[in-house]
Amino acid sequence: MTASFVALEDVCKIYNQGQPNQVRALHNINLVIAANSMVCLQGASGSGKSTLLSIIGCVFPPTSGRATIAGKALSRMPDRFLTIHRRNTIGFIFQHFNILPDLTVLENITLPLMPLGIGPGARKERAERLMEMLSIGHRSNFPARQISGGELQRVAIARALINDPPIVLADEPTAHLDHTLSLAFMEIMRELQRAGKTIILTSHDPLITQHPAVERIIAIEDGEIHVP
Amino acid sequence: MMSFARQANIIDYSLSSLWRRRFKSLGVMVVFAGVIFLLASFQMTTKALTNAASDILAFAPEITIQKMKAGRQESIPLEYKEKLAVILGIRAITPRIWGYYFNETSGANYTVLGLDPFSMPLGDQLGEAIDTGALPLDHEAVLGQGVFAELAGGGDAVIFSLFRPDLSLKTFSRAGVFKAETNILTYDTLFMNLDDARDLFSLPADMATDLCVTVANPNEVQTIAKKIAALLPDTRVVTRQQIQKTYQGVFGWRSGFASICLLTALAAFIIFAWDKASGLTPEERKEISILKIIGWQTSDVLTLRFWEGVTVSTVSFVVGYTLAYVHVSFFEASLFRPVLLGWSVLHPALRLVPSVELGETLLILCLTVVPYLAATIIPAWRAAIIPADSALN
Amino acid sequence: MFLNSWSLALSLLSLVVLILIAIAVRTAIKVLCSWDPASDSNRQIRLENETWLSSTLVQYAMGFQIMSLILFVLAADYFSQVISGAMCATGSLAANQYGMPTLQLKLLGAFLSGFWIILHAFDISSERYPLLKAKYIALICLLPVLAADVVSQTLYLANLKPDIITSCCAVVFGEGGESTGNLLGAVPQGALLTIFYGLAALLAIAGYFLRKNPRSSLLWLNGLVWLLYLGVSLVAITTIFSSYIYAMPYHHCPFCILKPDYGSIGLLIYGTILPAAFFGISAALAEVIPVRLGIKEVVHRFQRMAVLISSALLVLFVLVVSYHFVLYRFMGGE
Ligand SMILES: Nc1ncnc2c1ncn2[C@@H]1O[C@H](COP(=O)(O)OP(=O)(O)OP(=O)(O)O)[C@@H](O)[C@H]1O
Ligand SMILES: [Mg+2]
Numbered sequence: 001m002t003a004s005f006v007a008l009e010d011v012c013k014i015y016n017q018g019q020p021n022q023v024r025a026l027h028n029i030n031l032v033i034a035a036n037s038m039v040c041l042q043g044a045s046g047s048g049k050s051t052l053l054s055i056i057g058c059v060f061p062p063t064s065g066r067a068t069i070a071g072k073a074l075s076r077m078p079d080r081f082l083t084i085h086r087r088n089t090i091g092f093i094f095q096h097f098n099i100l101p102d103l104t105v106l107e108n109i110t111l112p113l114m115p116l117g118i119g120p121g122a123r124k125e126r127a128e129r130l131m132e133m134l135s136i137g138h139r140s141n142f143p144a145r146q147i148s149g150g151e152l153q154r155v156a157i158a159r160a161l162i163n164d165p166p167i168v169l170a171d172e173p174t175a176h177l178d179h180t181l182s183l184a185f186m187e188i189m190r191e192l193q194r195a196g197k198t199i200i201l202t203s204h205d206p207l208i209t210q211h212p213a214v215e216r217i218i219a220i221e222d223g224e225i226h227v228p
Numbered sequence: 229m230m231s232f233a234r235q236a237n238i239i240d241y242s243l244s245s246l247w248r249r250r251f252k253s254l255g256v257m258v259v260f261a262g263v264i265f266l267l268a269s270f271q272m273t274t275k276a277l278t279n280a281a282s283d284i285l286a287f288a289p290e291i292t293i294q295k296m297k298a299g300r301q302e303s304i305p306l307e308y309k310e311k312l313a314v315i316l317g318i319r320a321i322t323p324r325i326w327g328y329y330f331n332e333t334s335g336a337n338y339t340v341l342g343l344d345p346f347s348m349p350l351g352d353q354l355g356e357a358i359d360t361g362a363l364p365l366d367h368e369a370v371l372g373q374g375v376f377a378e379l380a381g382g383g384d385a386v387i388f389s390l391f392r393p394d395l396s397l398k399t400f401s402r403a404g405v406f407k408a409e410t411n412i413l414t415y416d417t418l419f420m421n422l423d424d425a426r427d428l429f430s431l432p433a434d435m436a437t438d439l440c441v442t443v444a445n446p447n448e449v450q451t452i453a454k455k456i457a458a459l460l461p462d463t464r465v466v467t468r469q470q471i472q473k474t475y476q477g478v479f480g481w482r483s484g485f486a487s488i489c490l491l492t493a494l495a496a497f498i499i500f501a502w503d504k505a506s507g508l509t510p511e512e513r514k515e516i517s518i519l520k521i522i523g524w525q526t527s528d529v530l531t532l533r534f535w536e537g538v539t540v541s542t543v544s545f546v547v548g549y550t551l552a553y554v555h556v557s558f559f560e561a562s563l564f565r566p567v568l569l570g571w572s573v574l575h576p577a578l579r580l581v582p583s584v585e586l587g588e589t590l591l592i593l594c595l596t597v598v599p600y601l602a603a604t605i606i607p608a609w610r611a612a613i614i615p616a617d618s619a620l621n
Numbered sequence: 622m623f624l625n626s627w628s629l630a631l632s633l634l635s636l637v638v639l640i641l642i643a644i645a646v647r648t649a650i651k652v653l654c655s656w657d658p659a660s661d662s663n664r665q666i667r668l669e670n671e672t673w674l675s676s677t678l679v680q681y682a683m684g685f686q687i688m689s690l691i692l693f694v695l696a697a698d699y700f701s702q703v704i705s706g707a708m709c710a711t712g713s714l715a716a717n718q719y720g721m722p723t724l725q726l727k728l729l730g731a732f733l734s735g736f737w738i739i740l741h742a743f744d745i746s747s748e749r750y751p752l753l754k755a756k757y758i759a760l761i762c763l764l765p766v767l768a769a770d771v772v773s774q775t776l777y778l779a780n781l782k783p784d785i786i787t788s789c790c791a792v793v794f795g796e797g798g799e800s801t802g803n804l805l806g807a808v809p810q811g812a813l814l815t816i817f818y819g820l821a822a823l824l825a826i827a828g829y830f831l832r833k834n835p836r837s838s839l840l841w842l843n844g845l846v847w848l849l850y851l852g853v854s855l856v857a858i859t860t861i862f863s864s865y866i867y868a869m870p871y872h873h874c875p876f877c878i879l880k881p882d883y884g885s886i887g888l889l890i891y892g893t894i895l896p897a898a899f900f901g902i903s904a905a906l907a908e909v910i911p912v913r914l915g916i917k918e919v920v921h922r923f924q925r926m927a928v929l930i931s932s933a934l935l936v937l938f939v940l941v942v943s944y945h946f947v948l949y950r951f952m953g954g955e
Binding site for chain 1: 658659660661662663664669745748750
């Protein structure tokens, strides 16, 4: 992999451009993240962490500037192609897990594979390998609403990894976890990094920001990268 | 093919998602099945009635000649038969008496049909419509089910009397009763010999009410009818096909009118369906935003909604259509009887045999499923464009 | 004659199609006026979302248009029981001057919306949406065709009058008692059959070579021959093959073969020839897409698939349509 796996050049994001409720969330961001690294975006609430993570995660394109994610330049690209790039390269882990409570654990994990036309057998096979790795195999057929927070977190990780993406993004992953579970989460992230993935987290939890596995902290303040 | 597997997966998901929201889906399906039931029963009833009428009309003469005076029908002299001898292609001309007899005691109007069945082509086939198979001889009559019920009280009375215009009594014995399958035309009929009918109505001996013409080659009916009309300018010439079309016209009109009422019900349902499809719960919005951020396309969500619509329609259609079939064939369309059987020739107490044909099915499908699917497109699209980043907040 | 279920269903169906396309055209106009791929404004995001609505609407509209086409033929058959002188759908379609044009407009509408969907698929295969303008101009052009369909159908139904027997007329006659014969005049059978099977063979051979090597000139030729063959086969079905299906030498009707009386074999016949011609023609039309747009790969893949589908359907069509003919002519089935 190239050294600059994620490269942002003069990236700006303005929500509701041209409207009275226009918000300038990111301003002239220049950032390079190397492949196979683990970085953490840190900043106060409303500083633009989630927005930056969304651009890296190909959720929406930047308003201006150039973003190159896993070898693909994403300046103003239709939603359809962003989605295609996103599902091939990004695994998302959310603060509130975003697991569908009425589906089983297995169904939740294999959800990203449905529109790819992967048959039920192959879906199950892939999911079982991940569930084994994350030791939630015994929960496979439980409805997601019936399992504990820690297990839910691991279901979310399994879902993020089901398509074997090179980049894993996590937005405030430990905000709803206690100390032990947070440490366990960071261990899993470290394992993933060892397996060759690039990990990008956002957090203001010192447990993460001061975790030995985190190689680099990127401080964000009012939509700009803060250089101390 | 990849896109085929994709469709299969999305169908799979749409079924499970409908099942998870089964109470919401069930509401729509029940109402939809109800609307389909109403429309389909109605269509089946009209279709069955039309079929019944045309089956029986097939026995009617190919051409009927009636004498007209001052725009009204009057008796036709039998000598008109001779005038038609010049026309080639006529197989037979049979005089017929077709009149109405008013029964003062019950207030009912009977249709009296006087024919000489033995001189009439296919006359022997008439016997198939009669339970005893016997055609009426002198002083005998065959009764329709309704007439039989009134005159013989449904019992086994054999002798009964009717009044001539001068109030003298004419006595008949019962030769048989028309079978119930032919009720649609024979329910109120009294079928007797030509001479007895003439006697009952006090018609002169050389008169009938109309002349029935049988034609050798069915393709020549129109031509011969034209020739007859030219030869006998004071008559009205009616072909069997025209009678059949008039029946259909009246039926079609009635069913169309009722369809409009039913379409109102359909419109109400469409608004209901639109409303149901638009009202997304926060959970549903959340679900879609999650699907989208983990890699589902807007078009995938649209496809999902399409299959949900198809599933709802299919289930409702099968249920509604089956119930309609049961309603029409086993409960004799009891809901629509009053609307459809309003005109004089038709009477109740007939067994309807609905036919399930491709065309009829497609017709009901177009009237119900198409508007439903069309009404759900925009709500489905509104759901599908929920942005992926709303899952982040 | 609007007050019957068939007319109501037809009117409803084509109005629904027209409304769907009209909504799509609204988006088309907005896109043509203010599409700006470089912008990140809410309006651009809304427009991008609306493009999904418009393509979905056209897809539904095409489905409904096909249903409307089938329903129209079946309705014509039903009307023949009501109109004096009409014996089958041919008679009712000929009952006034709007019948056949309506049928042709419906077919045209289905074909054109199908072409549009292919155009759309090409367009969204590239990140730059290279055919966006062309696609939406084409969509706007589709609207008048569908509007003409609605108008023509309404005129047809309005002018369809069953002859009700009323007691004020001396003689009531169905007009057009003779119109039950051919839609077409006499066509020399031998020549027609030669052309029919000759062209079919030609198309099959062309299909074989095109799948290996989709050359532009051959594709165009193939498309033209398909257009011709569509016409020839419709004439051949009407004047030759149908009467063998009916086993009646003087019954030439392209519609009665759809009836259950003949096993609805017509559904299979039209269900093969029409899509076959559609794909054969669209493989050629896809050639108009310029190479410089950078979607040649997608276009080629489509053309190969289209040629394959049209060849397969062609074989099926020729087999089905010849079945009764061969049975009668060569096996001596009387
Ligand atoms: N969809 C949106 N529309 C308009 N404004 C938005 C939207 N999303 C975020 N913003 C605004 O953009 C700015 C940056 O938001 P962002 O969510 O990136 O911050 P954050 O650092 O993740 O904050 P938090 O720690 O609270 O999650 C904020 O002022 C926010 O109000
Ligand atoms: Mg945030």
